[in-house]
Amino acid sequence: MNSLVQDAAAAGARVGLKSDEIVIRGGKPLVGRIEVRGAKNLATKAMVASLLGDTPSILKDVPDISDVKVVRGLLEVHGVRITDPARGELILDPSNVESAHFAEIDAHAGSSRIPILFCGPLLHKLGEAFIPDLGGCRIGDRPIDFHLDALRAMGAVVDKQLNGIHLTAPNGLKGAEIELPYPSVGATEQVLLSSVLAEGVTELRNAAIEPEIMDLIAILQKMGAIVTVEPSRTIFIEGVESLRGYTHRAINDRNEAASWASAALATNGDIFVEGADQQDLMTFLNVFRKVGGGFDVQEDGIRFYRERETLRPVVVETDVHPGFMTDWQQPLVVALTQAEGTSVVHETVYENRFGFTDALNEMGADIVVHKEGLPGHDRRVARRPFEQAAVITGPTTLHAANVRVPDLRGGFSHLIAALTAEGESHITNVGIISRGYEHFIPKLRKLGADFDFAG
Missing domain, CATH: 3.65.10.10 (Enolpyruvate transferase domain)
Structure with a gap:
C-alpha cells in the first residue's frame, strides 16, 4: 500500500x-x-494557539474533520488535556505540557504539515521542539524555509536530522524584523504564534491577511497578546510575559x-x-x-x-x-x-x-x-x-x-x-x-x- x-x-x-x-x-x-461550520484553516491553528495559554481555552464550531483529529492527537501526546462537552466544542487544557517522543509525534502527524506550527509554542513552553518530515497535499513543494528562517531570526537554533527537525532556543525567542519573500499563510501563522510571547517587538512585513489569519489574531488578542495590523501587509507584535486561555467561535x-x-x-x-x-x-x-x-x-x-x-x-x-x-x-x-x-x-x-x-x-x-x-x-x-x-x-x-x-x-x-x-x-x-x-x-x-x- x-x-x-x-x-x-x-x-x-x-x-x-x-x-x-x-x-x-x-x-x-x-x-x-x-x-x-468552523474553517479547517482556522480551527487547527486555534487549537495549536491553546498551547500558549496558562489556562484552558474553549473553541466552538470545530469541524469534525480528520485534520482536527490529527492536531488533537498531537496536542494530547504533548500533555494537553482535551474534552468535548458538546458537538463542535473543545476544551483544551495546556497546564501539563510536556515533551513527546519522536515516534508518538510521527505516528499522529501522518502526512500533515501542522506540526511545524507547534515550534514556537513548544519553544516557549519547553525550550525545544521536534517536527517530523512534513507531508500534506501533493500540490507542490511548499517548502518550510520561510518558517525556519523566521524562527532563526527570532533566536531559534535549527538542527536538521534524518528523521525530522529539532529546534532549541537557548536564550529564548526574541522579537525581530522579518520580511516574507511571499505572503505565505503558514509562515505568517508561524510568526504570530512564535512572537506573542517573545521578548521585544516583532515586525512582520509582507504578511498574509486572509480572514483565517485575522481570526487567529482575534484569538491571540483575547489571550492577552498585543497585535497591530498595519496597511501594506505589515503586522507588529509586542511580546507579553504570559497569555491566558480563550473562548472563541471559529470563523x-x-x-x-x-x-x-x-x-x-x-x-x-x-x-x-x-x-x-x-x-x-x-x-x-x-x-x-x-x-x-x-x-x-x-x-x-x-x-x-x-x-x-x-x-x-x-x-x-x-x-x-x-x-x-x-x-x-x-x-x-x-x-x-x-x-x-x-x-x-x-x-x-x-x-x-x-x-x-x-x-x-x-x-x-x-x-x-x-x-x-x-x-x-x-x-x-x-x-x-x-x-x-x-x-x-x-x-x-x-x-x-x-x-x-x-x-x-x-x-x-x-x-x-x-x-x-x-x-x-x-x-x-x-x-x-x-x-x-x-x-x-x-x-x-x-x-x-x-x-x-x-x-
Missing part, C-alpha cells in the same frame, strides 16, 4: 468512513440545504462553501449553504456571477444555483487574499468544463495544482495545462516563478470513469465531476476529502446524490 492510499485510509478512518471507495451514478442535480469555512457553490453550478443544482458568509466570499461571488451562477444572500447563509442556462467562460488568476483563492479554482474548473467557450485559470500560488485535471480529461473534459504558465496583456497578478495555467474549452459532456483522489480540493473536484457525468464512476481514496470537508458523505445524501460505498 503506497503512502497516498495509506493517508486516505487513515484520514477516512478518523471520521468513520465505511469505505475508501464510493460508486457515484451522476447526471442528477444537487438540490437541498447543507451546513458549513466559518469559506473554502467549503465555495466548493458546494461550484457543485451547484456544475450539476445545474440549487444548494443553500448555511453558514456561508458574503464578506469572506466576495471575490469568489464575482467570478461565480460572471460564469452564470446566481446567489441569494440571506442572514444564515447563501443559496447557490445556475442563473443562466448557458454558462460563460472566464479568465481567473489565483492570488493571496483578497484575491481569488487557490482552493477555489479546482472545484470551479469542473463547472468551467460546462461553459460555452474557452476559460483560462492562471494558478500563481501552487506549482502543481492542476494534476487533478488529468482525470477530468479522461472523463471527457478538454483541458490543456501549460506548465510554464501563459502571458497575458491584462493580467492583474504579476507572473510568478513556477506558475501554471489551464485552458478549459467547453462545453464538453462528461462521462463516468474510475478516479483516484490525488489531494483534498482536487478530490472534491473529482466528486463534482462524477456527479455531473453520465454513468457510474468509481472514486477511490475518498478519505483524503475528509481532511477538510466535514460529513461530506451525509451532505451528499441530503442533496440527493446517487451513490453507494464500494465493497
